[in-house]
Each structure stands twice: as structure tokens, then as C-alpha cells.
Amino acid sequence: MKKRSPLSLGGLLCSALLGLGYTLTPATAPPETGQVADSSLDRPLPSGPLGEVIRLGRDLVAETATHPLTAPFSGNDLNCTSCHLQNGTHETAASFLGVATAYPAWSPREQRVLTLEDRILNCFMRSCNGTRPPLGSQVSVAIAAYITWLSSDQAIQMNATGPHGPRAIPSLTLGESVADAASGATLYAEKCADCHKIDGQGTADGPPVWGPRSFNTGAGLSKVTGLAKWLKVAMPPDQADLSEQEALDIAAFVNSHDRPKFELFEHLPPADQMGQYNGIQP
């Protein structure tokens, strides 16, 4: 278990101070190119404890690896917002906007109907390479409250085909067969290494993209097409302008490196700390 970092304490203090007002703004200033543009960001938070829980959820998605409530369930250096950019309010990069309207949703992977909480908890096991927090825990409820708040006033439209909200990242028209990892290596050195380092282990300006502190082989981004479509809408952060071919080439190169192997049973907590695991049993 990691130590409570001064950063998290600062974050908590900051949240406490923000508690005096009722609006929630993104933690970081939006980059210049068309990013945050949802009126829900300016809407007032609900008053009282509900507003505070939503605010806690916002902190947890941004400080997943270090916050004392989520660090015990995290197994790498990533926060939810490492991929769900701008606290999940980026319009296209794995946006949380509108996501709550799609649940309960059918999940072909889990062969179950998942609630939003299930979907959130499963991300801890795969993208964060950690352990599934208990269903109904403070972590689970706070993150679900934050994501639901980002869907305020939108019509419910439960998804019968997949656990995806209305802004799910579109598939590319090109397939994995055309991906060229050698060309991807050159492009990575040019366009990515400044922030993610040539050895992929990250810098202060960008988290690790492979190796023991990155997402595991169970994460959506561990698939070449899954990473490529996300890169196309997300990276580089201030100017996501890769072509489909470039995104596939870079994704093939990034995913040619080792990362933690995903075995479901290693990521489920003991039965008495889990609540119901709504998926295929390992």
C-alpha cells in the first residue's frame, strides 16, 4: 500500500476549500483545441452531502494512483484521467459525458448486464492493473456519482450491445493488418518520446505507456486497434492529429513491448471484500 502523498493531502484541502462554493470546474485548464464544451460543467453541484460525494469522485478519478482511498486498489502509475482526459470531460477521448445514460448495459466480455458501478470497478482491474474495490464502497459510489452527475439532464438510453456511452470512441476504418511497428518506432520517437520517454517509462509530462507501471494486457488499450482509435482522438494532448495509419503504426509499436499480464483471479479481492462480481467467474 502506498503512502498518503502530500499531493493528495493538498487535493483534499483544496476540495475542502472548494466546498465553500457549489460549482465544479476541471482541475486543469483546458488545452486550446476544441476540448471542454459541455454545459454540465457550469451547472451547480447538488447541495449537501451529495455534492461533496460528487466532488470526491472527481478527485478520485484524477488522483487514482495516489489518493489514500484509491491507492490500495491501484497497481500502476495511471489515474482514470490518464485516458479519460480532462477529468472525463474531453468530448472524444474516452469521454465520461453522457456515459451514465447507457447503463445498465449488456457486456459481451463479461456476458452479464453491468451497472455503471460494475463498469467502473472493472477498470481498476485492467487499465489500472489493480484490485477491484468493493461494490458499494465509498470509492465506487463516489466515482459513480461523479460520472452520473456528468450525465445530468440527458435521456437514459440503455445500451443493449456494449458497455459504452453515447460518445464511445469510433472504430477506425483501417484494420490491424496494415499496422507497421517499424514505422511506428520512428513516429513514436518524433511525436511521443518527449513526454513518454524513448523507453516508454514516462516523464513528469506523461505517464508510462508500457512496462510494469502501465496498463495490463486486459485493458482496452492493450489491443492495437483499441489503442490506435484512442490515440487518434487523444494524443498528443494539445493536438490530436494522427492519421489512422500513423495511429495504428504507433499502437503496434507501443504494444509490442511487455506490460503486466492480466489474469482475472489475481485482480479480484477475497470474496468477503468484493460484494457481487458481476461477470464470468475465473
Ligand code: HEC
Ligand atoms: C489505460 C487507459 C484507461 C484508464 C487508466 C482507465 N480507463 Fe476507463 N476506459 C478506457 C477506454 C479506452 C475505455 C473505452 C472507451 C470507449 O470505447 O469509448 C474505457 C471505458 C470506461 C468506462 C465506460 C465508458 C462508456 O462509454 O460506457 C468507464 C465508466 C470507465 N472507463 C471508468 C474508468 C475509471 C473509473 C477509471 C479509473 C479507476 C478508468 N476508467 C481508468 C481507458 C482507461
Ligand code: HEC
Ligand atoms: C506533450 C506531452 C505528450 C505528448 C507529446 C504525448 N503524450 Fe501521451 N500523454 C500525455 C499526458 C499528460 C497523458 C495523461 C493525460 C492526463 O493526465 O491528463 C498522456 C497519456 C497517454 C496514454 C494513456 C496513459 C498511459 O500512459 O498509458 C497513452 C497510451 C499515451 N499518452 C500515448 C502517447 C503516444 C503514443 C504519443 C505520441 C503520438 C503521445 N502519447 C504523445 C502527454 C503527452
